[in-house]
Amino acid sequence: MRVLITNDDGIASAGLHALVAAFESVGETFVVAPERERSATGHAITLHKPLRAHVVTVPGSSAHAWATNGTPADCVALGMLELLPARPDVVLSGINVGPNLARDLTYSGTVSGAMEGAIFGVPSIAISVGSFRNPTFTIAAAFAVELVRAILLHGLPEDTLLNVNVPNLLPERIAGVAITRQSAKRFISRLEKRVDPRGRTYYWLTGDPSPVEDLEGTDTWALSRGYISVTPITLDMTDDRAATAMRSWNLTWRPARDE
Amino acid sequence: MRVLITNDDGIASAGLHALVAAFESVGETFVVAPERERSATGHAITLHKPLRAHVVTVPGSSAHAWATNGTPADCVALGMLELLPARPDVVLSGINVGPNLARDLTYSGTVSGAMEGAIFGVPSIAISVGSFRNPTFTIAAAFAVELVRAILLHGLPEDTLLNVNVPNLLPERIAGVAITRQSAKRFISRLEKRVDPRGRTYYWLTGDPSPVEDLEGTDTWALSRGYISVTPITLDMTDDRAATAMRSWNLTWRPARDE
Numbered sequence: 112m113r114v115l116i117t118n119d120d121g122i123a124s125a126g127l128h129a130l131v132a133a134f135e136s137v138g139e140t141f142v143v144a145p146e147r148e149r150s151a152t153g154h155a156i157t158l159h160k161p162l163r164a165h166v167v168t169v170p171g172s173s174a175h176a177w178a179t180n181g182t183p184a185d186c187v188a189l190g191m192l193e194l195l196p197a198r199p200d201v202v203l204s205g206i207n208v209g210p211n212l213a214r215d216l217t218y219s220g221t222v223s224g225a226m227e228g229a230i231f232g233v234p235s236i237a238i239s240v241g242s243f244r245n246p247t248f249t250i251a252a253a254f255a256v257e258l259v260r261a262i263l264l265h266g267l268p269e270d271t272l273l274n275v276n277v278p279n280l281l282p283e284r285i286a287g288v289a290i291t292r293q294s295a296k297r298f299i300s301r302l303e304k305r306v307d308p309r310g311r312t313y314y315w316l317t318g319d320p321s322p323v324e325d326l327e328g329t330d331t332w333a334l335s336r337g338y339i340s341v342t343p344i345t346l347d348m349t350d351d352r353a354a355t356a357m358r359s360w361n362l363t364w365r366p367a368r369d370e
Numbered sequence: 371m372r373v374l375i376t377n378d379d380g381i382a383s384a385g386l387h388a389l390v391a392a393f394e395s396v397g398e399t400f401v402v403a404p405e406r407e408r409s410a411t412g413h414a415i416t417l418h419k420p421l422r423a424h425v426v427t428v429p430g431s432s433a434h435a436w437a438t439n440g441t442p443a444d445c446v447a448l449g450m451l452e453l454l455p456a457r458p459d460v461v462l463s464g465i466n467v468g469p470n471l472a473r474d475l476t477y478s479g480t481v482s483g484a485m486e487g488a489i490f491g492v493p494s495i496a497i498s499v500g501s502f503r504n505p506t507f508t509i510a511a512a513f514a515v516e517l518v519r520a521i522l523l524h525g526l527p528e529d530t531l532l533n534v535n536v537p538n539l540l541p542e543r544i545a546g547v548a549i550t551r552q553s554a555k556r557f558i559s560r561l562e563k564r565v566d567p568r569g570r571t572y573y574w575l576t577g578d579p580s581p582v583e584d585l586e587g588t589d590t591w592a593l594s595r596g597y598i599s600v601t602p603i604t605l606d607m608t609d610d611r612a613a614t615a616m617r618s619w620n621l622t623w624r625p626a627r628d629e
Contacts, residue, residue, distance in 0.1 A: 153412030153443070154476040161564075161572035184412070184477075188575055192561040214489050214605060217413040217482070218443075230473050230556055254623055261619050270554065271612045288621040292608040295529065297489055302451040305420075313420035316447055339623055343612035346473060349551040353530045353602035360520050362547040364513055364598055 112138030112263070115199040115228070117186040118207065119220025121148045122167055122178040126206035129248030130238065131172050133256050134203070141199065142169055142176035143190040145183065154223035155182045164189055183224030191231045201259050202228025205238035206251045210276045212330045213294035216344070222274055229272040229346055234262045236272065241334050242279035250285065251277040254339055270346040276334050286337035293342055294329035297321040371397030371522070374458040374487070376445040377466065378479025380407045381426055381437040385465035388507035389497065390431050392515050393462070400458065401428055401435035402449040404442065413482035414441045423448055442483030450490045460518050461487025464497030465510045469535045471589045472553035475603070481533055488531040488605055493521045495531065500593050501538035509544065510536040513598055529605040535593050545596035552601055553588035556580040 114134045118127045122144040134140045143164065162185055164177040177194055179186050187202055204224030211219040221237045228235030238255050240246045254277060267273070274293075278285060300318035307313055325332040333340035373393045377386045381403040393399045402423065421444055423436040436453055438445050446461055463483030470478040480496045487494030497514050499505045513536060526532070533552075537544060559577035566572055584591040592599035 148418075151415050151417050153414040153441075153482060155412040155414050156410050156477050156575060158410050158575055159407075161566075161574060163570070163572050182412075185575065189561070189573065192559075193563065193573065216607065217476075217485060217605075218415050223412060223476070226476060250623070257623075258621065261621060265615075265619055268609070268612050268615075271609045285623055288623050290613050290616045290621075292610075292613065293606055295606070300451075302448070304452065307420075311422070313422050314448065314452065315420060316415060316417055316444065341616065341621065343609035343616060344607045345609035345612070346476075347552055347554070348475065348603045348607060350527070350530045350602035350604035351551075353527050353604070354549050354551070356524075356527075357549045357600065357602060360524055362517065362520060362549075362600065364509070364516075364544055364547050 113197060113199045114138050114140050115187065115190045115195060115202045116140060116142045117144050117183050117204050117224040119145065119149045119152060119183045119224065120208055121145050126208055126248050128169055128171065129252045130203060130206050130255060131169050131174050133252035135172060135174060137256055140174040141190060141195050142174050143186040143194055144178060145186060146178040146180060149182050149220045151218050152182045152220040152223065153218050154184055154226055156184045157181050162189060164194060183220045184227040187224055187227035199233055200263065202233050202235040203238065203255060206248050207239035208246050209239060209243040210241045210334060211237060211239045211274060212276060212334065213296035215298050216274060216293060225272045229270065232269060234267045236275060238275045240277050240279050246279055250282060272344050274342045274344050276330060276340045278334055278337050280337055284337055285339065289333040289338040289340055291330045291333045291340045291342045292328055294325060294331040296323045296331050372456060372458045373397050373399050374446065374449045374454060374461045375399065375401045376403050376442050376463050376483040378404065378408045378411060378442045378483065379467055380404050385467055385507050387428055387430065388511045389462060389465050389514060390428050390433050392511035394431060394433060396515055399433040400449060400454050401433050402445040402453055403437060404445060405437040405439060408441050408479045410477050411441045411479040411482065412477050413443055413485055415443045416440050421448060423453060442479045443486040446483055446486035458492055459522065461492050461494040462497065462514060465507050466498035467505050468498060468502040469500045469593060470496060470498045470533060471535060471593065472555035474557050475533060475552060484531045488529065491528060493526045495534060497534045499536050499538050505538055509541055531603050533601040533603050535589060535599045537593055537596050539596055543596055544598065548592040548597040548599055550589045550592045550599045550601045551587055553584060553590040555582045555590050
């Protein structure tokens with residue numbers, strides 16, 4: 112098995128190292144990761160400046176590894192198009208420190224790494240632990256290995272990636288595995304307005320979870336109840352129901368004579 | 371009607387100015403746009419540094435306008451949470467120079483501006499013209515006005531935004547309006563490897579459209595045939611079919627005794 116691993120916390124992240132350690136005994140492991148933290152980058156890709164990659168060592172590992180000046184999506188593209196000797200069987204992004212859930216997915220650098228893998232047609236998984244404080248990666252890393260085995264056995268549809276969130280709990284407190292939906296909860300909801308020493312205003316974007324109920328079967332519901340949440344995500348964002356409705360609007364474009 | 375306009379080409383873009391001009395006669399127009407180009411930023415949001423907004427003038431316009439050091443998503447959040455006196459009826463992002471189609475949508479700063487509007491629960495539209503060379507904005511701006519009228523009349527489902535691409539053609543060459551699906555075509559597919567004057571390797575990400583057929587009814591199909599393409603996009607990226615299939619995998623997590 113050939114594995115390409117990236118993340119958005121950067122090459123120095125302990126979550127990345129834990130994932131590499133878990134996969135080194137399973138297959139040939141390649142790491143292409145940002146040289147610095149690239150959180151909340153969304154699915155940014157670098158078209159306006161040159162990308163560079165330099166060989167690095169992942170502590171405690173003999174994996175082939177590169178650090179780049181790019182985003183997680185750039186790292187996957189560099190790995191696929193240049194750095195790896197052959198196509199990987201799976202792309203992994205993580206292990207992220209902190210959850211990636213609900214409407215936050217589109218902001219997530221971790222998810223965007225897996226999204227880029229899926230765009231290249233490779234089964235891809237984003238993996239996060241549910242806590243920013245004292246995260247432990249053992250369970251997430253071991254579950255990632257199990258999940259990859261299941262994917263290689265059963266197959267994933269093209270255009271599908273998996274978004275995994277693992278509760279930051281002791282093994283005996285894990286409730287199980289739930290295949291979930293993306294919740295409609297939103298987190299960025301508030302600005303803090305401050306004044307700098309020169310008297311100029313600046314803002315911090317922040318937020319609290321929006322008061323949307325954690326519906327049963329959603330990612331936020333599962334994680335808060337101690338389940339490992341696995342959400343299949345599709346690259347095809349077409350809203351079919353809205354498309355059907357809009358066809359009856361009979362939108363037309365007829366140029367006015369004076370245009 | 372109260373309109374919030376952003377883009378990813380930056381406050382100085384002629385495409386933005388054309389959109390502002392078209393809406394000034396229709397309603398109260400507010401502009402919050404990046405002070406510099408922020409293309410291919412994906413749905414990045416700025417959490418790690420302060421945001422700033424300063425009042426600017428949009429040439430030929432009396433719209434309330436701010437330039438920010440943020441991404442398109444930041445601009446919409448700043449507008450919604452701080453700068454606008456009240457909630458807008460619609461969020462517009464564009465007019466982008468160059469198309470936003472198929473698998474490129476998730477990279478697009480233009481689309482991410484509209485995505486942020488939809489996350490805030492406001493009907494939102496991303497608008498692009500289909501050519502990087504000699505773009506004309508008249509038709510796109512006029513169609514945006516018509517489309518906003520239709521949205522306010524018929525309503526859009528929550529969690530839905532619209533992605534509009536207008537062919538860069540003379541009015542009489544426009545074939546009509548097509549409600550489309552996102553094509554599976556991919557554009558970032560190639561690296562150019564170069565060597566800098568110091569002998570170090572660097573890369574440019576680039577690409578050609580992947581050899582996927584432009585299926586009838588897709589965004590790439592419609593634009594290449596002279597139609598204005600309108601694709602409804604959902605914020606809910608859950609892959610329901612994959613979720614159903616995966617439930618039969620019976621994934622479990624049982625901690626080993628030695629963990």
